[in-house]
Amino acid sequence: MSSHYLSIENVEKTFEKGSVRSHVLSNINLHIDQGEYISIIGHSGCGKSTVLNIVAGLIEQSSGVVILDRKEVNAPGPDRALVFQNHSLLPWLTVYENVALAVNKVAGRSKTSVERHEWVLYNLELVNMLHALHKRPSEISGGMKQRVGIARALAMQPKVLLLDEPFGALDALTRAHLQDEVMRIHSNLKNTVMMITHDVDEAVLLSDRIVMMTNGPSASIGEILSIDLPRPRDRIALADSPRYNHYRQEVLRFLYEKQRKLEHISPKHPPSQARSAQSLPGGGSGSSPSDAAAGVPVLQKVSGAS
């Protein structure tokens, strides 16, 4: 057994539907320390969500183990709070009630009702959502819903926060804003985070390490890139940093050179390139022109190839 906070050991996943078997994940090994911010990046359909859902306990792995804080994970629980891409707030509850549902369930015994009320407000304040406490999800914007989803997850005081493309559905400006907030929250609370993203800038800006997955079927971890940039990180200052751009290019090279070759062998996932390429300018594009310029040659190369 390793000394890491979260360990994913030899995890494999094969989906079986009737007689159709698809081997999605092969030999996934990942070790994460407490307080680390990990991003998982890879082409669409390679199995990123499957990894995250196995850690969450929502999907059962075919073999291998996930160990969190010296305990084996085999069922979902509030110690691994999930933020979904499509927010998944309960539409019949207000913003406050959505968070309160989680708090009352998770801390129902350990806190008094006054403490729980304050804890709900505290977490909504973290994501700047105190102004819309009594609105329903249908009455707030996509970015606000995602904030509430993050507040709900934080309110469970999870050991790991699992984010599945949390900003994927948002426009670039809102996304940049939320990325800054997540960075601020992470630097204050020191959560352990696993985040899936399609956005190279987002991955480099937020992460301590970027886990790059090879293409499916039978995806595994291709490379792990440590991002050695001092925190707090500022997106505008970083846009001119050679180290930052080096990291970006490492990721881009992995996604569009190393992994592109594989696609000739299995030409099953051409749309994934287009989708990932679109998200490249991502959160950084609004604020840093040089940043976007760096992505352009790669973009052209990709679109020329497909």
Place this chain on the structure above:
Amino acid sequence: MKTLSTTATENVSALNHVSMNRGRSIWPRIRTYLLQNFLPPLVILCLLLGVWELLCSGTGATLPPPSQVISETWELILDPFYDNGGNDVGMGWQILASLERVAVGYSFAVIVGVALGVLVGQSTWAMRGLDPVFQVLRTVPPLAWLPISLAGFQDSNPSAIFVIFITAIWPIIINTSVGIRNIPEDYRNVARVLRLNGLEYFYKIMLPAAAPYIFSGLRIGVGLSWLAIVAAEMLIGGVGIGFFIWDAWNASLISDIILALVYVGLVGFFLDRLVAMLGNIVTRGTSAS
């Protein structure tokens, strides 16, 4: 509405001013509302009554014209709550008696129907076993159940209630199970991450998520029960709007029948609206995500 609430919050000392203000801004709206929503049906109604009056005024007419219906049933209209004992009670009592049967039968149908719908929606095995049975049974016409239930209960009142129950339950079961099966995977995942237990899941996720479907089943169900009660009461007798119609037919009181039909239609309409309104209140915000 908006002007009303803003004027209401204005300074009390300017009360005079406020009421004038309100009078000016509210009346045109009420007038257009009335014009738009009540004038068209009123015009059509007058036209229909006119045609009916013309058609039935001749000497060979078998049905009475509206003017005759009103004059013959004027006493019934004026005093809906007289009570001469036995079956000879006012229209109000007749309708209340029918409504009471519907209320009892329908309530059972709601409880049992939602429970069975949840079972069928949740469990694949229950669905495989029960769904074919439901699909066959729901096509049986309501009145076909009456002889069986008379044989079983040996009494007319429970039999009528049973007919209501068995009529209303199918759309409730089917809609509830569809609603349960359509609960988004995300909501289930939220419940799993929070480790909600069965009861919490039922009250906090399942019922609200399926509420729009459940209420559309409830609405169809209440309409069907009102359809069935009139037919069932014709056969079982006693106090009730159905038997009133049958009784009037036997006494050749065609005008009484027509008046009863008007009441049946209006009550059915209000029942439908009542359930729809309840549904709107309960599912507020649920359908839009």
